[in-house]
Amino acid sequence: MKVGILGTGDVGRALGRGFVTLGHEVRLGARSANHEKALEWVGEMGERASQGAFAEAAAFGDLVVFATLGVANPDVVKAIGPETVAGKVVIDATNPLDFSKGFPPDLAIKGNDSGGETLQRLIPEAKVIKAFNIVGNALMFRPELPGGPPDMYIAGNDADAKAKVAALLNEFGWPTVVDFGGIAASRWLEAMCIAWVIIGAATGNWRQAFKMLKG
Ligand SMILES: NC(=O)c1ccc[n+]([C@@H]2O[C@H](COP(=O)([O-])OP(=O)(O)OC[C@H]3O[C@@H](n4cnc5c(N)ncnc54)[C@H](OP(=O)(O)O)[C@@H]3O)[C@@H](O)[C@H]2O)c1
Numbered sequence: 001m002k003v004g005i006l007g008t009g010d011v012g013r014a015l016g017r018g019f020v021t022l023g024h025e026v027r028l029g030a031r032s033a034n035h036e037k038a039l040e041w042v043g044e045m046g047e048r049a050s051q052g053a054f055a056e057a058a059a060f061g062d063l064v065v066f067a068t069l070g071v072a073n074p075d076v077v078k079a080i081g082p083e084t085v086a087g088k089v090v091i092d093a094t095n096p097l098d099f100s101k102g103f104p105p106d107l108a109i110k111g112n113d114s115g116g117e118t119l120q121r122l123i124p125e126a127k128v129i130k131a132f133n134i135v136g137n138a139l140m141f142r143p144e145l146p147g148g149p150p151d152m153y154i155a156g157n158d159a160d161a162k163a164k165v166a167a168l169l170n171e172f173g174w175p176t177v178v179d180f181g182g183i184a185a186s187r188w189l190e191a192m193c194i195a196w197v198i199i200g201a202a203t204g205n206w207r208q209a210f211k212m213l214k215g
Contacts, residue, residue, distance in 0.1 A: 004029060004061025006054050006076055008037040010137040011093055012067035018141030018172050020045045029057025031079075058084040063091070063168075064126075070096035070115045071108050077122040086125035089161045092116050092186070093132040093140075095193040104197050107190055116155060116186025129156035129165045130186045133193055135209045136200075142173035143209055150209030151176045153192070155185035178212075 003019045005012045006029045016026045027050045030038045038051035050060075058064050058080040068076045073094060096115035098108035109115050120128040131154045132140050143150055152174040156162050166177040180189060192210065200206045 001025070002060055002062045003027070004057035004059070004064045005067055006057055006065065006080070007067030007069075008035050008041070009067065009069075011132070011140070012065070013037070013041050014137040014140050015065055015067060015093065015132065016041065016049065017045065020048045021141070022171055024048065026050070027052055027057040027060040029054040054079045055081065055084060061088065063089050063164075065091040065093060066119060067093050070094035071098070073115065073119050074122060077119075082123045082125070085123050088126050089158075089164055090119075090123060090126040090128045091132065091165060092119050092128050092130045094119070095133050095190050097193075104194055104201065107194065110187065110191070112187075114184070114186035114190050116183045116190070120157065120183045127156065127158035127161035128183055129154055129158075129161050130183065130189050131165055131169065133189055134196060136196070136206055139207065139209050140172070144173075145207065145209065147211065149173060149175050150211045151178055153178050153180050153189055153210070155180040155183055155189055157182050176211075 001024045003024050003026045005016045008030045016028050019026045025048050028038045028041055033053045042049045042051050054076055064085050094115055096108040097105040099105045116130040152169050169177045
């Protein structure tokens with residue numbers, strides 16, 4: 001499969017590494033082509049990896065991943081053009097974090113809205129699936145923890161797209177994928193990111209992920 005990843009930060013490069021390791025072709029997109037981090041990543045990943053501007057990565061991918069600064073997603077969509085992702089499955093790994101009042105961050109979009117819903121409105125013909133946003137980048141691919149594999153929680157409006165993303169998550173090392181419902185459930189998944197940050201800061205351990213214990 002061809003995967004376009006938007007974002008050259010820790011998340012974009014970690015997810016890109018996962019897709020390349022699984023045998024997919026990945027184009028990493030940055031604010032402009034030949035971004036230093038993108039070039040370095042391509043050098044590490046080899047022949048299945050390439051790089052370009054956001055629009056080139058979005059056009060390349062049959063599957064597109066948003067791994068961008070959450071509050072900048074409207075600008076990123078302007079850069080790619082919404083039509084570039086029409087009909088495609090789009091994984092939204094972002095959180096609309098607001099650091100203006102210090103730590104822990106707040107959500108810039110919350111209450112009756114969320115970053116996931118905002119992105120779906122910006123690209124109405126894409127099938128946006130929220131995933132990966134509730135865990136640190138170091139554990140996104142093949143998470144290994146003493147308590148066994150953690151759970152991944154996802155949300156999105158399109159059932160087929162969710163099934164495809166759930167299958168991909170299984171390949172990424174997440175055997176338990178729980179469907180939270182439509183994209184509006186991003187409200188709860190994005191809040192879980194803040195909970196993840198608070199727990200990490202309180203315990204000093206960032207190698208952590210969620211799992212629901214059942215009786
Ligand atoms: N870090 C984690 O472990 C983690 C875990 C779960 C979810 N997330 C979420 O995943 C997303 C990516 O995280 P990250 O840590 O990889 O972020 P990051 O290092 O901040 O990278 C974000 C990407 O967004 C781009 N960007 C920044 N400001 C922009 C703007 N104004 N317009 C367009 N593009 C802009 C950056 O480009 P430049 O390089 O050119 O600045 C970079 O490609 C965030 O939404 C974050 O909340 C992060």
